[in-house]
Amino acid sequence: MSEGADVTIKESKFDYFFGRVTSNPRNAQRSLDNLESLQKLGIDEAYGGRERLMQIFHEGLNAHEIIEDRKISEQGLNISRKVEVSGEEQAGAIIVRYFYPDGNLSATPQVISIVALIYK
Amino acid sequence: MKLQIVEESEFNKIEGVRQVIVHDYSHKFATIDFGDILGRYGLSWRSTLVDPIVEFSTAQNTLWIGVDRQLAAICPQSGRLRLIMPLTSNILQLLILDTLTVVLSENEVLIFNPNGSIRYSKSLPDIPEEISIIGTDLVINLLSGDSLTINPQTGAFKQSALA
Numbered sequence: 001m002s003e004g005a006d007v008t009i010k011e012s013k014f015d016y017f018f019g020r021v022t023s024n025p026r027n028a029q030r031s032l033d034n035l036e037s038l039q040k041l042g043i044d045e046a047y048g049g050r051e052r053l054m055q056i057f058h059e060g061l062n063a064h065e066i067i068e069d070r071k072i073s074e075q076g077l078n079i080s081r082k083v084e085v086s087g088e089e090q091a092g093a094i095i096v097r098y099f100y101p102d103g104n105l106s107a108t109p110q111v112i113s114i115v116a117l118i119y120k
Numbered sequence: 121m122k123l124q125i126v127e128e129s130e131f132n133k134i135e136g137v138r139q140v141i142v143h144d145y146s147h148k149f150a151t152i153d154f155g156d157i158l159g160r161y162g163l164s165w166r167s168t169l170v171d172p173i174v175e176f177s178t179a180q181n182t183l184w185i186g187v188d189r190q191l192a193a194i195c196p197q198s199g200r201l202r203l204i205m206p207l208t209s210n211i212l213q214l215l216i217l218d219t220l221t222v223v224l225s226e227n228e229v230l231i232f233n234p235n236g237s238i239r240y241s242k243s244l245p246d247i248p249e250e251i252s253i254i255g256t257d258l259v260i261n262l263l264s265g266d267s268l269t270i271n272p273q274t275g276a277f278k279q280s281a282l283a
Contacts, residue, residue, distance in 0.1 A: 003247065010263075010264060012247075013247065013263070014248070014266055015263070016129065016247055016263060019258060021249075021263065023250065023261075023263075024249065025213060026170075026173075027210055027250075029169050029170045030167070030169075030170055030210060030212065031204040032169050033168065033169040033170050036169060037167075045274040048185060058203055068206070069208045071208055071228075073242070074243075075243055075245070076243075078208065078227065078243065080208065084123065092145075097209060097227065099243075102179045104272040112226075112227060112228045112246075112247075112250060113209045113210075113227055113247060114167075115189070115209070115210065117144070117145045118145060118166070119145055119164065120145065120146065120147075
């Protein structure tokens with residue numbers, strides 16, 4: 001588990017974000033799509049991309065919430081927030097999905113997934 | 121029922137009610153042709169490396185379509201929409217079984233009855249690798265190495281760590 005001061009994320013997620021998941025063709029395609037999208041936004045693991053993502057996850061805690069993505073489950077609360085991100089190649093955004101155990105918004109959230117948006 | 125990749129201009133010619141899957145900031149566009157009588161439906165999605173999943177139900181009376189964060193189900197005999205549903209994360213797999221359809225996304229698993237109503241939904245603790253049917257249970261393997269077992273008839277649930 002990687003930890004910033006105010007957010008945590010499982011190490012395996014970085015494999016998924018940076019194109020290293022090959023467990024089946026569908027997941028491999030999705031993982032490579034994540035890699036390509038992040039690179040378009042200027043986020044490259046070889047050049048501090050992991051640290052940049054952690055910075056985005058931190059920024060996202062105060063970013064605009066996508067209210068239609070809020071979901072309450074037995075385990076806790078899931079919230080999506082949108083962080084504007086621009087690389088040299090493309091402008092876009094990353095939607096960060098946070099999980100708050102037991103619905104406690106004072107607890108440290110865990111990042112459970114991202115969606116990279118590439119603007120035209 | 122063939123998926124055909126088209127230009128955005130071609131997608132935009134399809135009337136809005138027939139654009140069954142639409143994403144903001146789409147980069148890919150496609151049509152599915154149901155023939156001369158029922159006509160075409162349109163899809164748009166963001167991912168450049170991931171194509172839609174298109175699967176018939178076992179009884180051939182529903183065509184399930186999923187890509188990125190949108191799910192649709194269409195009756196191929198009447199052309200009626202059984203379901204259009206936005207999800208909160210990307211769809212990874214559709215599993216078609218005799219009496220149900222299972223949708224696996226990065227954050228949750230959804231089980232649908234044959235008419236498109238939701239039988240069961242559950243948030244997942246990690247991104248899943250795959251869902252499969254083993255005996256009468258659904259087994260979800262997660263990237264973390266853990267696995268989840270769900271009985272699709274009762275919702276009985278068990279989480280275990282893989283050795």
